[in-house]
Amino acid sequence: MTIAAKSTAGPTGRSSPTRSPGRPEGRRFQQLRYRLDLKASPYLYIAPFFALFATFGLFPLAYTAWVSTHDWSLLSDEHVFLGLGNYRTLLSDPYFWNALGNTLSILLLATVPQLLAALLLAHLLTLRLRGQTFWRMGMLLPNVASVVAVAVIFSQLFGRDFGLVNWVLESLGAGRIDWQSGSATSHIAIAVMVAWKWTGYNALIFLAAMQAVPREVYEAAHLDGASRMQQLFHVTVPMIRPTIVFTVIVSTIYGLQIFAEPQLFGGGGPNGVTGGASRQFQTLTLYLYEHGFNRGFAFGYASAVAWTMFLVIVIIALLNYLFLRRIRSDS
Amino acid sequence: MTRPATVAAPTSSPASADPRRAGRTALPGRPARRARARMRALREQPGRLVYLTLVGVLFFSGFPLYYSFVVASRDNSALAQVPPPVLPGANLVENVERVFATVPFGTALWNSAVVSATVTASVVFFSTLAGFAFAKLEFKGAKALLVTVVATMMVPVQLGVIPLFMLMIELEWTDTLWAVIAPGLVSAFGVFFMTQYLRGALPGSLIESARMDGASTFRIFWQIVMPAARPAAVVLGVLTFLTSWNDYLWPLIVLSSPERQTVQVALSTLSGGYVTDQSLVLTGTMLATLPLLAVFALLGKYMISGIMQGAVKG
Numbered sequence: 001m002t003i004a005a006k007s008t009a010g011p012t013g014r015s016s017p018t019r020s021p022g023r024p025e026g027r028r029f030q031q032l033r034y035r036l037d038l039k040a041s042p043y044l045y046i047a048p049f050f051a052l053f054a055t056f057g058l059f060p061l062a063y064t065a066w067v068s069t070h071d072w073s074l075l076s077d078e079h080v081f082l083g084l085g086n087y088r089t090l091l092s093d094p095y096f097w098n099a100l101g102n103t104l105s106i107l108l109l110a111t112v113p114q115l116l117a118a119l120l121l122a123h124l125l126t127l128r129l130r131g132q133t134f135w136r137m138g139m140l141l142p143n144v145a146s147v148v149a150v151a152v153i154f155s156q157l158f159g160r161d162f163g164l165v166n167w168v169l170e171s172l173g174a175g176r177i178d179w180q181s182g183s184a185t186s187h188i189a190i191a192v193m194v195a196w197k198w199t200g201y202n203a204l205i206f207l208a209a210m211q212a213v214p215r216e217v218y219e220a221a222h223l224d225g226a227s228r229m230q231q232l233f234h235v236t237v238p239m240i241r242p243t244i245v246f247t248v249i250v251s252t253i254y255g256l257q258i259f260a261e262p263q264l265f266g267g268g269g270p271n272g273v274t275g276g277a278s279r280q281f282q283t284l285t286l287y288l289y290e291h292g293f294n295r296g297f298a299f300g301y302a303s304a305v306a307w308t309m310f311l312v313i314v315i316i317a318l319l320n321y322l323f324l325r326r327i328r329s330d331s
Numbered sequence: 332m333t334r335p336a337t338v339a340a341p342t343s344s345p346a347s348a349d350p351r352r353a354g355r356t357a358l359p360g361r362p363a364r365r366a367r368a369r370m371r372a373l374r375e376q377p378g379r380l381v382y383l384t385l386v387g388v389l390f391f392s393g394f395p396l397y398y399s400f401v402v403a404s405r406d407n408s409a410l411a412q413v414p415p416p417v418l419p420g421a422n423l424v425e426n427v428e429r430v431f432a433t434v435p436f437g438t439a440l441w442n443s444a445v446v447s448a449t450v451t452a453s454v455v456f457f458s459t460l461a462g463f464a465f466a467k468l469e470f471k472g473a474k475a476l477l478v479t480v481v482a483t484m485m486v487p488v489q490l491g492v493i494p495l496f497m498l499m500i501e502l503e504w505t506d507t508l509w510a511v512i513a514p515g516l517v518s519a520f521g522v523f524f525m526t527q528y529l530r531g532a533l534p535g536s537l538i539e540s541a542r543m544d545g546a547s548t549f550r551i552f553w554q555i556v557m558p559a560a561r562p563a564a565v566v567l568g569v570l571t572f573l574t575s576w577n578d579y580l581w582p583l584i585v586l587s588s589p590e591r592q593t594v595q596v597a598l599s600t601l602s603g604g605y606v607t608d609q610s611l612v613l614t615g616t617m618l619a620t621l622p623l624l625a626v627f628a629l630l631g632k633y634m635i636s637g638i639m640q641g642a643v644k645g
Contacts (some may be wrong), residue, residue, distance in 0.1 A: 026382045037547050041549070048460065053483065055498075060493075064490065067494060116564065135389070135636050137632075141396070145577075146576065148598045148619075149399075149598065151621060152399075154395065156402065156612075156613060157398065167414065208638075249485070253487055256487075261579050310487065313487055
């Protein structure tokens with residue numbers, strides 16, 4: 001509101017103190033300025049975003065494709081064109097397939113239970129609770145911790161000798177588990193880290209979507225005698241399907257790029273980069289990191305990994321989308 | 332997603348499904364009262380089981396963080412005890428001192444603060460600027476450009492790390508904080524978020540009347556849009572700060588000398604030693620997480636509203 005008072009001086013007050021509104025050139029200049037301001041300003045305002053994003057986001061991603069067709073290393077200035085050579089090497093490397101399998105396994109173990117739990121939690125949060133903000137804050141708390149912190153803390157909890165999880169298992173009569181050394185067990189441990197950090201976050205997203213569902217729909221369902229759980233799965237889930245699709249896709253994109261959790265679970269040292277002594281939990285990003293930054297900077301090869309990952313992400317996101325659309329048309 | 336198991340026909344007796352509701356619907360009285368009772372039943376007071384579940388969830392949310400504090404306040408040998416310690420010990424100060432002696436943790440905290448503050452300020456400013464243009468200014472191609480912004484939100488830019496690293500070598504920015512700051516200066520999510528907010532929060536008439544008064548577009552931005560955007564700016568700021576503070580892969584790649592590390596990289600250095608000293612590592616973790624917990628305690632409410640707003644509109 002202060003603008004009204006101040007703007008009597010006008011923006012043109014800045015431009016030239018000698019300006020006299022009566023003179024025609026002065027007015028023409030003013031008009032020109034005004035039109036220029038109106039036309040150019042919007043582009044000027046969005047330019048920083050697009051310029052910076054193109055430079056540090058899109059260009060590198062696109063350039064990755066070019067680098068991936070070369071034998072390109074930081075240690076040599078010569079970049080020999082290989083065509084799809086790097087991709088052939090990649091696809092015939094059993095370690096790559098191992099990493100892909102591990103990544104998908106961790107993704108499934110982390111995402112499916114996490115989103116189901118988030119749905120149930122969100123459902124609870126729609127109830128008329130005392131201290132709503134408190135419960136919501138409590139749910140979001142894990143999301144505040146960094147992935148590094150989460151990985152470090154859970155590596156301790158899942159420790160073989162002094163981990164709390166094993167202690168609990170032992171006092172329940174089950175044996176100790178060497179979480180890190182097994183393939184399935186290490187995937188579970190890593191999935192727990194991911195799920196712990198993101199369940200509450202996703203619950204809040206679901207909650208927001210659930211609150212937008214009109215009350216009358218529930219009333220109708222209630223009158224038809226649908227139980228709470230039936231309401232959740234037959235009313236809420238179909239109604240918030242777009243949000244579910246969104247969350248599944250975002251979680252998938254995130255899950256396919258998991259890096260810090262397995263790296264630190266392996267101790268951060270050489271075992272971290274390979275994802276365990278027998279690569280039992282090496283993910284795709286770890287594999288990329290191993291070739292690109294840990295072993296002679298094979299940028300060409302690592303770029304082929306990155307681009308392949310990109311394709312995998314796009315394909316899986318599409319599959320998710322199509323699959324979730326099918327669910328709607330089924331019911 | 333698995334198909335729900337509760338496909339039982341809705342005709343299955345409602346009384347057996349939920350005794351509380353059975354009690355409610357059995358309320359005597361006129362239809363109006365019964366309708367009201369039904370409404371109440373829909374949003375009935377949650378039972379003890381609900382609260383018990385929530386308390387359990389809260390326990391699992393908080394316990395790992397609490398436990399890291401327990402370990403951080405004890406010496407390493409305490410971990411070998413049976414049963415393991417669940418209460419804080421007396422070694423916290425000593426452990427903190429050891430963290431600062433092992434890695435330049437103070438510098439790392441400072442570096443992270445500089446990076447996160449710069450990134451946050453930049454993202455909020457440029458997002459508000461672009462959001463204002465998209466929400467309230469008319470220009471050719473606005474729709475297509477906004478669609479581009481939304482599409483780029485999904486792009487896994489993390490996969491561009493190799494050329495990004497090469498770019499930083501060209502610019503001679505490797506092992507400087509600039510290398511970490513530059514890629515974070517703008518965010519597609521931020522632009523989208525601000526566009527959505529300003530669309531609703533800024534009356535077009537206000538801008539029109541300012542124009543009538545002869546205000547330039549930038550003046551309108553500075554004196555009308557910026558103040559109006561403040562609530563959303565806080566939300567976006569908190570979310571951006573957290574993301575930036577917690578960033579790991581890129582700083583790990585591009586920063587090499589110990590005095591350039593961010594907190595997350597310092598933490599991984601701390602935990603990567605051959606002889607792992609858990610109480611040392613978890614003390615570092617605690618120190619790195621405490622600033623975030625403080626931010627969360629102060630501004631967590633805004634974070635929640637930000638996440639929930641993003642969800643509805645996203």
